[in-house]
Amino acid sequence: MEHLRIPLWQEGSVIEKFPTLNKNEKTEVTIIGAGLTGLTAAYLLATNGVNVVVVDRDRIGNGTSGHTTAKITAQHGMVYNEFISHFGMEQASMYFLSQMDAMDKIEEIIQKHEIKCQFEKQDAYLFTNNEQNQRKLEAEFESYRKLNIDGEGLLEIPVNFPIKYALKMRNQAQFHPMQYMKALVDVIIEHGGKIYENTSVYDIDSNDHRVVRAVNQQTIVCDQVIIATHFPFFEGEAFYSARMYPSRSYVTGFTSNSKYPGGMYLSVDQPARSLRTVQHNNQEIWLLGGENHKTGQYNENNTPYDNLKELAQTKFDVKERMYEWSAQDYTTLDKLPYIGRLNKNREEIFVATGYRKWGMTNSMVAANVITDMILQKDNPYIDLYRPTRFHADPDLKKFITMNTNVAKEYIMGKIGTKNDEIDQLKQNSAMKMKHHGQTIGLFKDSQNKIHAVDTTCTHLGCEVNWNDTEKSWDCPCHGSRFQYDGAVIEGPAIEPLNKIDFSN
Secondary structure, three states: OOOEOOOHHHOOOOOOOOOOOOOOEEOOEEEEOOOHHHHHHHHHHHOOOOOEEEEOOOOOOOOHHHOOOOEEOOOOOOOHHHHHHHHOHHHHHHHHHHHHHHHHHHHHHHHHOOOOOOOEEEEEEEEEOOHHHHHHHHHHHHHHHHOOOOEEEEOOOOOOOOOOEEEEEEEEEEOOHHHHHHHHHHHHHHOOOEEEOOOOEEEEEEOOOEEEEEOOOOEEEEOEEEEOOOOOOOOOOOOHHHOEEEEEEEEEEEEEOOOOOOOEEEEOOOOOEEEEEEEEOOEEEEEEEEEEEEOOOOOOOOOHHHHHHHHHHHHOOEEEEEEEEEEEEEEEOOOOOEEEEOOOOOOOEEEEEOOOOOHHHHHHHHHHHHHHHHOOOOOOOHHHHOOOOOOHHHHHHHHHHHHHHHHHHHHHHHHOOOOOOHHHOOOOEEEEEEEOOEEEEEEEOOOOOEEEEEOEOOOOOOEOEEEOOOOEEEOOOOOOEEOOOOOEEEOOOOOOOOEOOOOO
């Protein structure tokens, strides 16, 4: 079988298609983004009698929610010792409790609607083969004890990774995200909610009501708006572009001649490695992930997939490679997601972003917090995730480091171009060059046709770089991604790269 460059979650028609918005709508709450956050918020609001309209620029779950490894866990890397140090015991504990509450709520929904989504409890493991990281993991275990987290320090794990130390968090979970989202969609529609796909939104006006404006000139008049678009396309002077950075990670799926021993695994060394299994088409598929890098800044000779393939063949007795896919997520200044009101001037607009690759629980945290705010209910986690927060440490240090990197990429992109001859460019490859004083990107397709674009990102003007693994132009500053011909793959950019009339 030739491996597929799609997530196995999306194989087949898991969720029905919905129409493009082709008329003006009026509702109470508009939700922009039909991933796990948007659909969960729509589910919670609709089942509480609120009229909702959900719109997505693509298909339901076609963003990060459909490209996940789908671990439902409160073990988010080595964070608890850091959170205790930066924010204190109370807030570190609140973070853990919010994640565990989210896991419980997901399980409650699954049981209530009898959702067949392969939900199962699994222990989660962090591991290292590095002495310095061993000391950090041991300190993390001490933080587990302080926070009453059900964990255990180990000197071995049941999978073929070399380790010096591991940390187990018991009774976490995993599931099939698209099957779960399908059930949410069914309930939303049953309660009168409306969903529109292939509908891009570019602005939110604020008069007596909120007016959500779509690219096709249709509008949605509403009272409140939830932006669940992964990165907020509408920032409203909240400067999310300066307070988060994007990164990509990769997954390969394969069958093995060995039996999987159970558990969900994540290394804390670099490059990071992630491992879990799923039953799919009557086969046990191993999902090996990792190769994280900042978006637009991958320079290795081997592709991330090649590196994962080599590791899998070396460690896990691969029988057949079957799937490859990648995902993108954003990390905030202090590693806590931004969840709540956009800013003090636009309190009718809510945002959820910056999950740092832990979107399964954080999507539920976000949906629950925002729903309670809309319904004017108390929620203990509102202050913890408030988007307008700012901590002098670590926010200030991270702000300087991150935006120094953005400035560097902006400048490098403007001057760091190639001048290779066009006839040396291979098929399905790309290059940059100067053309009449302008930096342009050239892609040669399988028919030797050249596609030329202006390599200036249409979000905030940074220079995109070519990602040869995924055949896309990626922005290293804020994570926008474009097809070889300039069409938007994912935001925050709304407009495509400008096409250039190029001739040799």
